[in-house]
Every structure is written in structure tokens, then in C-alpha cells.
Amino acid sequence: MKTKKEYQTYCLDLDGTVYRGTEAVEEAAGFVQRLLQKGIEPFFVTNNASMTQQQLKDKMAGFGITAKKERIMSSAIAAAKYIKRWYPGRTVYMIGSDGLDQALRQEGVERVQEKADIVLMGIDRNITYDKLATACLEIRNGAVFLSTNQDLAFPSEKGFLPGNGAFTTLVSSSADVDPVYIGKPEIHMLEAIQHEYGFEKSQMVMIGDNYDTDIQAGIHFGIDTIHVNTGVSRMETVLEKKQVPSFVIENLGFWEV
Amino acid sequence: MKTKKEYQTYCLDLDGTVYRGTEAVEEAAGFVQRLLQKGIEPFFVTNNASMTQQQLKDKMAGFGITAKKERIMSSAIAAAKYIKRWYPGRTVYMIGSDGLDQALRQEGVERVQEKADIVLMGIDRNITYDKLATACLEIRNGAVFLSTNQDLAFPSEKGFLPGNGAFTTLVSSSADVDPVYIGKPEIHMLEAIQHEYGFEKSQMVMIGDNYDTDIQAGIHFGIDTIHVNTGVSRMETVLEKKQVPSFVIENLGFWEV
Structure with missing residues (x-):
């Protein structure tokens, strides 16, 4: 397991990481706040394809999280971008x-x-x-x-x-x-972010609760990953995987920015 | 391959054997006629679960085939009988x-x-x-x-x-x-017929055009099978299978009753 490091590009999963259904994940708002104070505007990367960017932004606002619409990468947005780019x-x-x-x-x-x-x-x-x-x-x-x-x-x-x-x-x-x-565990959403902003992979990190989607997407894309123990995959199970995440934390409160 | 033989219980598939969609399979009406003349009332065994016995009987009547409603074993009828018997x-x-x-x-x-x-x-x-x-x-x-x-x-x-x-x-x-x-290639429809009438398996034959459903159902149930070349599976392909049908004929006109 690596030691903690600084990234320029934080990609956060939503359900299980930032909220759980209709409830906030308590530590998420503070984490995003700390990122913003450091001048880092995070990306939100969700397989949800039914809601618009505005609807997702509003939902997060309800949990005290300020998100820029254009930084919300849903599988719907990624699919549309994928079609425009490749077809x-x-x-x-x-x-x-x-x-x-x-x-x-x-x-x-x-x-x-x-x-x-x-x-x-x-x-x-x-x-x-x-x-x-x-x-x-x-x-x-x-x-x-x-x-x-x-x-x-x-x-x-x-x-x-x-x-x-x-x-x-x-x-x-x-x-x-x-x-x-298009969605996680495939890499298309992360790839779309990297392609649009020209980021270095070494500066990107994918944060999520679901090993099989969030963490796998990060691993396949070749960037660092942080598993949070606030959703689907239990920390103990994740640590037994052949390919463990770069970091495993209880919740976003444990990550110093 | 066995030689031709006489059966007491003829189980005929419908689509591809007796009709093809909205068209008759020409030789089917004559075949059923010959069975009836010999005093053999055939069974019609179909995976179709959307139509009622009356609707299937009417459809066959349109192709000149007289079927007794209670001899039409659809996967719907078989499912209902299965539930009544086992649950x-x-x-x-x-x-x-x-x-x-x-x-x-x-x-x-x-x-x-x-x-x-x-x-x-x-x-x-x-x-x-x-x-x-x-x-x-x-x-x-x-x-x-x-x-x-x-x-x-x-x-x-x-x-x-x-x-x-x-x-x-x-x-x-x-x-x-x-x-x-419930439907073919599973054996439940054939089993329901045997159970209800007390037939001997050695006296039963399953006739159909589809190797993967009709013929497989017969083979799994342990009765003789006749493949007709009037529907889905081509005769050449069927003859290359590891388990070939008991008989392979061009169409029902080739089967003497």
C-alpha cells in the first residue's frame, strides 16, 4: 500500500461515496469543502444515467455540496460525448x-x-x-x-x-x-475527463465505495484509487482482493487534502 | 438410425412443423388426417404461451387441421398443470x-x-x-x-x-x-402428457423442426424423435449432431402412418 499523496484531479463516485440514496454521507461535504479551499474543483463520476447534470447538482446541493455542473460526469454525459467523439x-x-x-x-x-x-x-x-x-x-x-x-x-x-x-x-x-x-468499471468516463482537460494520469485519483465498479475503473484506467468504506464493498473484502486500491480509508474525513 | 415404426402417441410441434407463422406447412394437414383415419388423436406441443388452446385450435383449423383442444399442450398449459401438481x-x-x-x-x-x-x-x-x-x-x-x-x-x-x-x-x-x-427443450410438456394419459415412453414420439428445442426435449425425455426439414434446423446440421434424432425426414408427407 502506498503512502498518502496529493493529486490535482479528484474523481468522486456519488452513490455510496457522497450520498447513500436520499441521505448524505456525512464526511463528504467537508471533504469537498477542503478541496475547494485548496483550489481543487473535483469531478463527480456516476453510473446514474437517468438524472441530468442539473438534477445531480441540485441533489448534492441538498447535502451541502457545491458541484459545478460541467464537472458532473454521468454515464449519460459520457455516452453522448463518446458518440460525438467516435461516431x-x-x-x-x-x-x-x-x-x-x-x-x-x-x-x-x-x-x-x-x-x-x-x-x-x-x-x-x-x-x-x-x-x-x-x-x-x-x-x-x-x-x-x-x-x-x-x-x-x-x-x-x-x-x-x-x-x-x-x-x-x-x-x-x-x-x-x-x-x-460506458459506465464504470469501464474506463470511458475517466477517459473523457482526461481527454477534455488534458490531465496527466499520475495526477488523477478515483474515489469510490464499490470495488467492482469505482475501483476497477480506476485500476483499468491506470490511475490511483481510494476506497471508502461507506457503501457497497466492505473494507475487509477489498483488502483481500488481488489488486487492492492505492488507499483504503474508513470515510472521506480520513483524507487530508 | 432406426427404421420406421408405429407409435400410439404422436407429439407434434407447431411452428415450423404444422405451420410457419401465418402459413401452413403443406404436408401437415394430410399427415394429421392419416393419423385420425387410423384412430390416432395426436398431441400438439408448443412453446407458445401467449395463445389459448381455443386460439391455437382455430389457427390450425385455418390450415385444415382438426385438433382437439385438450390435446393442445402449450407451455402455458404445462406451466399451470406443473404448478397445480407440484405446488x-x-x-x-x-x-x-x-x-x-x-x-x-x-x-x-x-x-x-x-x-x-x-x-x-x-x-x-x-x-x-x-x-x-x-x-x-x-x-x-x-x-x-x-x-x-x-x-x-x-x-x-x-x-x-x-x-x-x-x-x-x-x-x-x-x-x-x-x-x-417449462417449455422445450425441457421435458415438462411431454412429461405432463405421459402423466395424464399413462402412456408408455416406448409408444411416444416427438416430431419437430427445431433440434435445440423439439428434438432435445424428446431425447431428454427418453422417447423417439422425428426431425422434419420444414423449419429452423437444417437436415444436414441435424445429421452432424452427436445425438441424432431417431428419424430425419424432409417433411411430414414422408412419414407413413
């Missing part, structure tokens, strides 16, 4: 919610209802058979298959509900094509 | 269409919207997020997970549309529980 001018058939809809508008990506170059899936609580059927048909007709994230389930007050990864699995199994996932 | 008195949360709805009524199975003992999935063109979420929650709370069939896709005039197997995969991946499938 410029191509049309998209989208399944998703406000967050994905607005991200595509923001990047000027054209949406179509048929003959799409790309099928892009994000969570959609108003999903229908026809939407899923269209996705399958378009992919079978050769459309590129992208999905915001592979989360199979997410917690709610009722229990674990099916996530976008489960719906993506439906389309993938039926159309017999594997998707490209 | 008597238990409640069911159902996702499905007319065929499954009526099958459960016919067997007197009680349906509930929550706290179900069993979750039963069949194709539902009016699927919603809430239905799928309820299925996941009930299964996570311990409900037995049954599904009519594992067909990932089915042909339509538009192309291949997602089948019940794909929706079942969604729930299975999200709730992290494997379902029990």
Missing part, C-alpha cells in the same frame, strides 16, 4: 430517461426512431415491449450497441429493482450482440 | 398474456399481486417496468421462479423480436436466481 454525425435510437435525453441534446447528437447507426440504452422506467423490440431489430440490422452501464440492480425503499444492465442483457441475449458499456 | 394451493404472480392467464384459471391456480409463492413469466407484449420490478422483488423475497420457455427471439414480419427467454434473462440476471423453464 460523429451518426444517428441514435435511444432508450432512456431525462438524463440521457438531455445529454444527447447537449452534444448535438441526432436521434431517430428507425434506421439508426447506434442503439443507446439507459434506464427507462417507461420501458415498453416496442422500445425493446426496436432496439433488437436495429441491432440485428447492424446498429452499434452502446449501453450506459451494466448495473443489474439498484437499491430502493422496496428492495433491489432491475437496473439498466438487466435490460441491456435482455436485448443483448435476444439480438445476440454484446454491447459496449 | 398445490400456492399463489402465483404472473407476467403473461391470454394463454397463460386462461391456463391458470383452467387449473384453478390463485393469482396475487404481491407476496406470491411463485413468479411465473410468459411473453407479455404489454410489459412494464413495474411488472418486471415486482417479479424481481418477489423472487428476491423467496418466490419460486418459473418461466414458460427460454426462446430468446421469435420471427415476425419485421424481423426477430425479443421472446420470453430474453425477458426471463432480465429478471434472472437482476434477481440472481435461475428459473425453471
